[in-house]
Amino acid sequence: MFANRTNLIMAGITTDVCLVYPAISAVHESYSVQAVMDASGSPFHLSEDLARQRMRDSEVVLTATITLIAELLKDWSRPEGVELQQLLFSDVLPLEFIEGTSTPY
Numbered sequence: 001m002f003a004n005r006t007n008l009i010m011a012g013i014t015t016d017v018c019l020v021y022p023a024i025s026a027v028h029e030s031y032s033v034q035a036v037m038d039a040s041g042s043p044f045h046l047s048e049d050l051a052r053q054r055m056r057d058s059e060v061v062l063t064a065t066i067t068l069i070a071e072l073l074k075d076w077s078r079p080e081g082v083e084l085q086q087l088l089f090s091d092v093l094p095l096e097f098i099e100g101t102s103t104p105y
Contacts (some may be wrong), residue, residue: 011039016047024058
């Protein structure tokens with residue numbers, strides 16, 4: 001599939017159609033796959049839940065964007081970490097979340 005790569009980060013327009021099969025197939029081809037769940041979604045709760053369960057059962061790692069960013073960054077004190085924090089707090093995270101008056105969920 002991808003020469004010299006063993007780790008894949010995947011998302012799809014819909015979890016139940018665009019993501020589940022390619023992610024599971026990649027695991028079967030010996031790739032380590034992380035599926036970014038907040039970058040994908042399904043029109044029905046049932047199909048979303050079933051797609052997530054199928055991926056979990058197939059050893060696809062389910063993750064979220066911010067979790068993946070932190071994992072890839074590894075050290076928030078590096079210059080790119082500081083820059084990313086500034087971007088998250090200025091452009092991504094809602095003010096209510098930063099102030100602690102609500103959560104984005």
